[in-house]
Amino acid sequence: MRDSAHLTTQADVTAGSAGEALPLRIGPYEILGLLGEGAMGRVYRAREAQPPREVALKVLQALGSSALSRFRREVEMLAQLEHPGIARLYAASDASSEAGGPPWLALEYVRGHDLLRHARERHLDLDARLRLLIDVCRAVHFAHGRGVIHRDLKPGNILVDDDGQPKVLDFGIARLADGWSRDVTQLGQVLGTVPYMSPEQLSGHSAQVDARSDVYALGCIAYELIGGRLPHPQLSTSTLFEAIDIVRHQAPEPLGRLAAAARGDLETVVMKALAGEPAQRYSSAAEFAADLERVRAHRPVEARPPTLGYLLARFVRRHRLASAAAAFSLLALVAASVVSLRLAWSEAAARREAEARAAEAGAVNGFLERMLVSADPERSQNDLTVRSVLDAAQAELGQAGLPPLAAARVSLTLATSLLRLGETARAEQLFGQSLQSLDPAAPLALRDALQVGQARALYTQQKYAAADALLLPLLQRTDPPLEKSIAIDARLAQAEGLLAQGKSAVAEELLRPLLKDAQTQLGESHALSLAISQNLGSTLRLAGRYDEAIALAQATLAAHLAKGGAEHPQTLKTRSLLGALYELKNDDAAAEAEFRGVLEVRTRVLGAAHPETTNAMQALASFQVRRGELDAGIALIHDVLEARRLRGEDSTPNNLLARNVLAYALEDQGRLAEAExxxxxxxxxxxxxxxxxxxxxxxxxNNLAMLLLKQKRPADALVEFDALDKWMQANLPAGHPYFAIFASNRGECLAQLGRWQEARAVLEGAHAALAQKFGPAHERTRTAASRLAAVYRQLGEHARAAALDPVKAS
Known part of the structure; x- marks a missing residue:
């Protein structure tokens, strides 16, 4: 049948295609109009007297034995399909039961539009579209459970009624999964609509057509409903042989490139349904529906990206030059595994060779790690991204059958890369699993490296006690001692943990001697030496020692430029740090040069829409707002927000901070209601x-509370300060600077409310903590002192006020 069959949105036809008059009645039905026609027959809109209702009357025109056999089979199948998502069969007749009359089917007449038109005209959001897809999948699975394969699923065969219920139509070319007749569907015969047909259907392999063929069609429908176009748009105009070649040798464009909101799990789920090989798809429509439901609920999906071998095979066909680098990376993992085995089996006679191979493996793995860190961690314009390689490699690792030692070495590389990409929970899990799987006889250095990595992942997730429990025993061990690089990395991880807890002074005490040790033992240009230098620079910035921090950052930048070049991510990260330091020193020209330089490189290398580019835009916009260039800053931050909205990142932590910057700018423009x-x-x-x-x-x-104070709404502000205190208690370790900084603001709020004794207690504690943390001359300490002096004056304690603020007390 044509796509127009059953559609109630088209005007009813009063005559056949050749001007032929419509019959007045067929069987017990009054004919009202022609809905559609195809090679096998026509579909009329008709009225039944008892019970009174309209039906879609499908009439078979071809009276050959093959067509009649297919018709009777359709009746048999439809009679089994009583489901709210499938158009019901009311009655049927064949030529033998009604002398001289044509065979017919009386089907439920669905008042509604096809799936795509319904979604378009109702302006459905992504969640509503997913709900429709889930309902359709469940209806199709119901049919599969009764041995019925549709074979012609497409949006035109799915109508959505006025209540939003999708109905699957036209099982006219379906076949029973069991007991089908070769007289009905000949081997090699192609039945279906080409753009939605699975590769096995296009090839005419009827014996291979099963429920997974319908899953493929459902994947096409999902792709089109979410992405706005077919997976292979050219199939609409191609010949059958061209279509076969296209689906065999061309992969659909990843769905996330067409719809930013589909990136991640949803893309993985839909692309799994669209896999060229049936074994790679969901085995049932119910499994497809279940994963779509998991996407809606933001729960982990069962689908996994294609295996690494499958990804590479597809990639090589289109990008032979780029695939050489990917192949070398894969060889790095294999080489590491082979050498790991030699290390495990080495005897005295082979020790020298094994050590040489270990050094070679370290170099290869080092290259692999550098490649993974330097490459694009998001879905850019290449199919083989860092994230897709890591996902595929981790999925393959569990099935590769590697010996535990080799698997642990591969896991170390994968988990380290996941940690650098911000996948902290996955990294922690992989580090931990590898540690547990290690044989007691495994090399101690491998165990130590995994333990340091797991501790670092725990620190990043604010699991400080668990991280200390892993790391401190390593740092205290003297027999046998840690390898040099692992010992330095462990001390760096400890310092990073202290910084995460706001203990910057203690972290600085660790980082200074650590930097000297690393430069002496590993070299000034070693990655660990540069990482320590960068952390020390950040620590000095927090302490307000900007000149020293700038000198250190400049030296680190020079080393990065010499080692990795101007476009290396670590080079750009150091330039961003320098920009922030120059701004703190009120050197706006130098700061702007760094911020704009980073943005220029990011845009040129990664493109304007890349996440790292929008991060650089946000840094420049924040600088402009702080400098008072409000119009320019607001325009740029709006560009950032729009880019992230299109990627479905409206509520990510970094984007929320961008909105915080926008609020600053609006406040400075006097647009307080908008800022709030x-x-x-x-x-x-x-x-x-x-x-x-x-x-x-x-x-x-805190900024919301301070804005409310600015609007003379201290009672409202105190509500926010109370909630802020609960957040800090739940998320920050004791002694974090924010406790003192925000307590100073809370004290000001209490003072505005006239609660002087409470304000005094809060501000005395905040002032003492800030003086200890930052020193008496720091801006934050002076602000707290000024606020406390004002409270003392209100309480009549002028001597105390004079000691803190002699100018105002005089």
Missing amino acids: AELRRVVAAQSRDGGPANAEAIGPR
């Missing part, structure tokens, strides 16, 4: 996610 709305939007999003994602994300709630 932005900050409340940020806080609401954080509250829905269970609180702030990290320490930096706590700031917007």
Whole structure:
């Protein structure tokens, strides 16, 4: 049948295609109009008297034995399909039961539009489209459970009624999964609609057509409903032989490139349904529906990206030059595994050779890690991205059958790369699994490296006690001692953990001697030496020692430029740090040069829409806002917000911080109501996610409270300060600087409310903590002192006020 069959949106036809008059009646039905026709027959809109209802009357025109056999089979199948998502069969007749009359089927008449038109005209959001797809999948699975394969699923065969219920139509070319007749469907005969047909259907391999063929068609429908176009648009105009060649040798464009909101799990799920090989697809429509439901619920999906071998095979066909690098990376893992085995089996006679091979493996793995860190961690314009390689390699690792030692070495590389990409929970799990699987006789250095990696992943997730429990015994061990590089990395991980807890002074005490040790033992240009230098620079910035921090960052930048070049990610990261330091020193020209330089490189190398480019845009916009270039900063931050909205990243922690910057700018323009709305939007999003994602994300709630103070609404501000205190207690370790900084603000709020004794107690504690943390001359300490002096004056304690603020006390 044509796609127009059953559609109620088209005007009814009153005559056949050749001007032929419509019959008045067929059987017990009054004919009202022609809905559609095809090679096998026509579909009329008709009226039944008892019970009174309209039906879609499908009439068979071809009276040959093959067509009649197919018709009777359709009746048999449809009679089994009583489901709300399938158009019902009311009655049927064949020529033998009604002398001289044509065979017919009386089907449920669905008032509605086809799936795509319904979604388009109702402006359905992604979640509503997923609900429709899930309903369709479940209806198709119901049919599969009764041995019925549709074989011609497409949007035109799915109507959505006025209640939003999708109905699957036209099982006219379906076949029974069992007991089918070769007289009905000849081997090699192609039945279906080409753009939605699976490769096995296009090839005419009827024996291979099963439920997974319908899953493929459902994948096509999902792809088109979400992405706005077919997986292979050219199939609509291609010949059958061209179509076979296309689906065999061309992979559909990843769905996330067409619809940013589909990136991640949804793309993985839909592309799995569209796999060229049936074994790679979901085995049932119910499994497809279940994973779509998991996407809606933001739960882990069962689908996994294609295996590494499958990805590479597809990639090589289109990008032979790029695939050489990927192949070398894969060889790096294999080489590491082989050498691991030699290390495990080495005897005295082979020790020298094994050590040489170990050194070679270290170099190869080093290259692999550098490649993974330097490459694009998001879905860019290449099919083989860092994330897809890691996902495929991790999925393949469990099935590769590698010996535990070899698997552990591969896991170390994968988990380290996952950690660098921000996949902290996955990294922690992989580190831990590898540690547990190690044989007691495994090399101690491998165990130590895995343990340091797991501790670092725990620190990043704010699991400080668990991280210390792993790391401190390593640091205290003297027999046998840690290898040099592992010992330095363990000390660096400890310092990073202290910085995450806000203990910057203690971290600095560790980082200074550590930097000297690393430069002496590993070299000034070693990756660990540069990482330590960068962490020490950040620590000095927090302490307000900007000149020293700038000198160190400049030296680190020179080393990065010499080692990795101007476009290396670590080079750009150091330039961003320098920009922030120059700004703190009020050297706006130098700061702007760094921010703009980073943005120029990111845009040129990665493109304007890449996540790292939008991060650089956000840094420049923040600088412009702080410098008072409000119009320019607001325009740029709006570009950032729009780019992330298109990628489905509206509520990510970094984007919420961008909205915080926008609120600053709006406040400085006097647009206080708009600024408050932005900050409340940020806080609401954080509250829905269970609180702030990290320490930096706590700031917007403080900013909201301070904005309310600015509007002379201290009671409202205190509500936010109370909630802010709960957030800090839940997310920050004791002694974090934010406790003192925000306590100073809370004290100001209490003072505005006239609660002087409470304000005094809060501000005395905040002032003492800030003086200890930053020193008496620091801006934050002076602000707290000024606020406390004002409270002392209100309480009549002028001598105390004079000691803190002699100018105002005089």
